[in-house]
Amino acid sequence: MYFFRADLCLDKPVRERGFSAVFGMELGIDLGTASVLVYVKGKGIVLREPSVVAIDKTTNKRIAVGEEARSMLGRTPGNIVAVRPMRDGVIADYRTTELMLRYFLEKAGAKRWLFFGPKVVVCIPSGVTEVEERAVKQAAYQAGAKRVKVVEEPYAAALGAGLDISGPTGNMVVDIGGGTTDIAVLSLQGIVTKRSLRMGGDKLDEAIIRFVRREHNLLIGERTAEEIKMEVGAAIPEGRPGNDRIEVRGRNLVSGLPKTVSVDSRTCYRALAETIDAIVAAVKEVLERTPPELSADILNKGIMMTGGGSLLYGFDMRIARATGLPVSLAEDPISCVVLGTGRVLEGIFH
Structure with missing residues (x-):
């Protein structure tokens, strides 16, 4: 053999x-x-x-x-x-x-x-x-x-954030990635109510590009827009403490020459407001479709935010203001999934 x-x-x-x-x-x-x-x-x-x-x-x-x-x-x-x-x-x-x-x-x-x-x-x-x-x-x-x-x-985001979704209690997750935002209420190892939006961090970058082009006649790239979002971006109207400011370099659409402009945190919020409002509206919609027993659990536990997009300054505060619920950010939002x-x-x- x-x-x-x-x-x-x-x-x-x-x-x-x-x-x-x-x-x-x-x-x-x-x-x-x-x-x-x-x-x-x-x-x-x-x-x-x-x-x-x-x-x-x-x-x-x-x-x-x-x-x-x-x-x-x-x-x-x-x-x-x-x-x-x-x-x-x-x-x-x-x-x-x-x-x-x-x-x-x-x-x-x-x-x-x-x-x-x-x-x-x-x-x-x-x-x-x-x-x-x-x-x-x-x-x-x-x-x-x-x-x-x-x-x-x-x-996966709920598991990675450390939520216990095995029991008959409600848990709510808002996962804001680069291309999508997934909102879900989970219980008993499954998704009860959900909503997925084809928007996330990339849409925020695109909004900044459009805003800078419209307001300053300045053309910037994706990497510059992402840098603006990370440095001075905000999801609340009052912006960051001290109203942080950043120098932005790009190409002037009128002269075709390189140009530098200054963008502050409150101005950046104006650029991001439409996309942020759409995400907040989707969160409220999922809450409206959640069974009442699970809604009571979410009232006690609050909402967990994951994904790189949730790191935008004040996003948790914005959702908390809109829903009246406690909102927390995962320990390592980018790695949760x-x-x-x-x-x-x-x-x-x-």
């Missing part, structure tokens, strides 16, 4: 790490519009990179991925294009998303060996269609995953 020794087919470094390092690898992926985070079971978060890919148009080959590609946005020559393959929380460019996922999986140490491959949990917005969900699954399979499970982002996939990984493939 002959026995097949799979370990002898592998190189020495792989054999030394053991079978679990290759065959039993389980990963959680937060496939976001702005960034991708990867969680490896037993290790924690091993990768956090922007969702940007730089491609050479003449050869159709990958030039750079992640932070390196992000630094190329708006600065590339004619033959190189830096793109964001994810838009509004879903895949906008399937081929580029596959290239990006393959790169990140390999960087996290998950390579395909023989007929083995990593088991992956991927988060998707709660409002995606079946076609969009299938596209995410297929991209993960093509990137090298052996088995793929999709989980809705507000569910991918940390939640880590919780989901436990036992999901067994």
